[in-house]
Amino acid sequence: MENTAGSGTDEGRRQAAKQHAEKKRQLQTLKLQREHILSQKTSNPARRTALASALAEVEAQIAVLE
Numbered sequence: 001m002e003n004t005a006g007s008g009t010d011e012g013r014r015q016a017a018k019q020h021a022e023k024k025r026q027l028q029t030l031k032l033q034r035e036h037i038l039s040q041k042t043s044n045p046a047r048r049t050a051l052a053s054a055l056a057e058v059e060a061q062i063a064v065l066e
Contacts, residue, residue: 023065026065027062027065027066030058030061030062030065031062033058034055034058034059034062037051037054037055037058038055
């Protein structure tokens with residue numbers, strides 16, 4: 001029975017590590033999306049507006065994760 005408490009602690013650490021890894025993946029994906037948006041070149045005003053909106057959304061998501 002003594003190992004049961006240790007197992008719970010280990011499980012908690014594994015869960016925390018899993019959550020940290022998932023957050024890191026999400027952040028990396030968002031940063032790649034931001035780079036993609038910033039790399040877009042267009043002279044179309046409607047497209048620029050859409051890109052600016054998408055960029056704002058991605059940056060807001062990044063801010064929440066950081």
